[in-house]
Amino acid sequence: MTIKETQDELIEDFSLFDDWMGKYEYLIQLGKDLPLIDDKYKKEENLIKGCQSRVWLHIDYTGNKVIYTADSDAIITKGLVSMVIHVLSNHSPEEIVNSDLYFIDKIGLHEHLSPTRSNGLLSMIKQMKLYAFALQSKVNN
Amino acid sequence: MKFFMKNDNIIESTEFKVEMIRKDFPLLTTTVHGKPLVYLDNAATSQKPWDVIKAIENYYAHQNSNIHRGVHYLSQLATEAYEESRKKVAQFINTAHNHEVIFTKGTTDGINLVASSFGRKFIHSGDIIMISTMEHHSNIVPWQLLSEYSGASLSVIPINEKGELLLDQFKSMLNKKVKLVCIAYVSNTLGTVNPVKKIIEISHQYNIPVLIDAAQAIQHLPIDVQELDCDFLVFSGHKMYGPTGIGVLYGKEKWLEDMPPYQGGGDMIKTVSFDKTTYNELPFKFEAGTPNIEAGICLANAIAYIKNIGFDQIHRHEHELLEYATDELLKIAGLKIIGTAAHKASVISFIVDNIHPYDIGLILDKLGIAVRTGHHCTQPLMDFYGIAGTVRASFAFYNTKEEVDQLVSGVKKAVRMLS
Structure with missing residues (x-):
């Protein structure tokens, strides 16, 4: 599935909920369902500090695919993180660099990407793209 | 003064007084996410009266x-x-x-x-x-x-x-x-x-x-x-x-x-x-x-x-809110108040089981309730208690018991969703 297709699928999933409570309950469920990161990767180097919640991001690169795993100490952030991972993981650096992440906005959760939220999500996405960009440059050179 | 006496009629007059004061603060009548604002982040900053x-x-x-x-x-x-x-x-x-x-x-x-x-x-x-x-x-x-x-x-x-x-x-x-x-x-x-x-x-x-x-x-x-x-x-x-x-x-x-x-x-x-x-x-x-x-x-x-309001009245009203909110919040299973000094101002920090304060804050926000979550710029204090942060509700003289009730039911709802 392409990055776009995965995003569209998530948008469809969320369209089932017509109020914030349904959306949040689904997000919380996503957060609970996914033990996202091996505890050994929950180390200082992998920590993205938000003022409010913390996010750990671990990155592997094999066979021209970037594999992201991540976790957060706050469950709603974890739900958001799991969706971003689901969308971007297992793609080539080029696909990731060129991707346009529109699904968070479309499902009405754009407020979580505000820098003022300082939940670590925005920094995590930046970090993911930056890493893919670095890999892409390496491959091209 | 009627305000200070305790019987059913007088409690109504206390509320009446608060309602009058609330009219002086335009932002208190706003709505957030379609719900009336319950502003309990007064320790961060207070709202301003028309006079100001x-x-x-x-x-x-x-x-x-x-x-x-x-x-x-x-x-x-x-x-x-x-x-x-x-x-x-x-x-x-x-x-x-x-x-x-x-x-x-x-x-x-x-x-x-x-x-x-x-x-x-x-x-x-x-x-x-x-x-x-x-x-x-x-x-x-x-x-x-x-x-x-x-x-x-x-x-x-x-x-x-x-x-x-x-x-x-x-x-x-x-x-x-x-x-x-x-x-x-x-x-x-x-x-x-x-x-x-x-x-x-x-x-x-x-x-x-x-x-x-x-x-x-x-x-x-x-x-x-x-x-x-x-x-x-x-x-x-x-x-x-x-x-x-x-x-x-x-x-x-x-x-x-x-x-x-x-x-x-x-x-x-x-x-x-x-x-x-x-x-x-x-x-x-x-x-x-x-x-x-x-x-x-x-x-x-x-x-x-x-x-013009006077510190006697401010203290009495805020203390009443503090005591009421403390009692009501403590009825929630798993809720622990951080800071139980004998002499307190109208500030309540709390945590609930292992739920992250940020998650509770997000749900409360959706319900129109403004609180602060996190370490409140007191990280060494958080280290003392061995916690990452708290949810903090801080009350001003314009807050009401009804708002405390909304906070309590909001926290209950958040806990239900997050547990």
Whole structure:
């Protein structure tokens, strides 16, 4: 599935909920369902500090695919993180660099990407793209 | 007065009074995510009454001019209003002289001023600056910076599990090397009201001056700096229903006279030549540059508003809310209040089981309830309790019991969703 297709699928999933409570309950469920990161990767180097919640991001690169795993100490952030991972993981650096992440906005959760939220999500996405960009440059050179 | 009596009829009249007060605060009638706003983040900043909002408009419409240097009419008008406000502040906290009131940008600015000016003159290598475990970062970091370049060190007064200062330990820590004691009057995270008068008394027995961080006290308690006998006291306008960007540093005349200026620039000089500059008298010596004139003037309106309600009524109402909210919140299974001191202002920090405070805050926000979550700029205090953060609800005199009920049902809902 392409990055776009995965995003569209998530948008469809969320369209089932017509109020914030349904959306949040689904997000919380996503957060609970996914033990996202091996505890050994929950180390200082992998920590993205938000003022409010913390996010750990671990990155592997094999066979021209970037594999992201991540976790957060706050469950709603974890739900958001799991969706971003689901969308971007297992793609080539080029696909990731060129991707346009529109699904968070479309499902009405754009407020979580505000820098003022300082939940670590925005920094995590930046970090993911930056890493893919670095890999892409390496491959091209 | 009916307000203070306890029977069913009178409780109604209490509520009636609050409803009247709420009409003075336009933002309290707003809606958030389609729900009426329940504003319980007053320790971060308070809402503003029409009196203050209109005074700001009036300043720009009728008074705007630079102060202290103009020969023209408007400049005189603005200067008079600004200096009149200084007098109102001086009366409000009962200073011995009007020029002991230094206008700053806020509490943080006031502490930095003392750290810089008092520090340069009176703190030397080997000296000790004493703070407490419950201080806000603003009353920690300026002293750490000062310690770094002066070679002084910090010593920290411990607290008990309830969030109360250990006075016996404090006494045993005092010695000739301690050059300044800096203590919050009210803890922004725990709500603890510290026995500052006692702390000042004890410190003065050792001739140690005391700085009181009154950022969380000025809106809740009457403060008389001469009765307290504090050497410095700092607070912000925006937490006391006044404008943002204005604060006050009170300092005893003898200290302020002895301290070198903080910043150089206009207004703080008497004469300038390339060989030698002489400094202006108090308070202007510490007020370099064009200040926040509008906020300085309108701080007087906030003070008038508070005085008009009166601290007796403020305290009674806020204490009632504190007790009611404490009782009701504690009925929620797994909820633990962080900060259970015997003397508290209307601030409640809490955690629920292993639920992250940020998650609770997000759900409450969706319900229109504004609280603060996180470490509240008191990370060492969070380390003391071994937690990452709390949810903090802080009440003002315009909050109601119905809002407490909404908070409690909101927390219950959040816990249901997150467990």
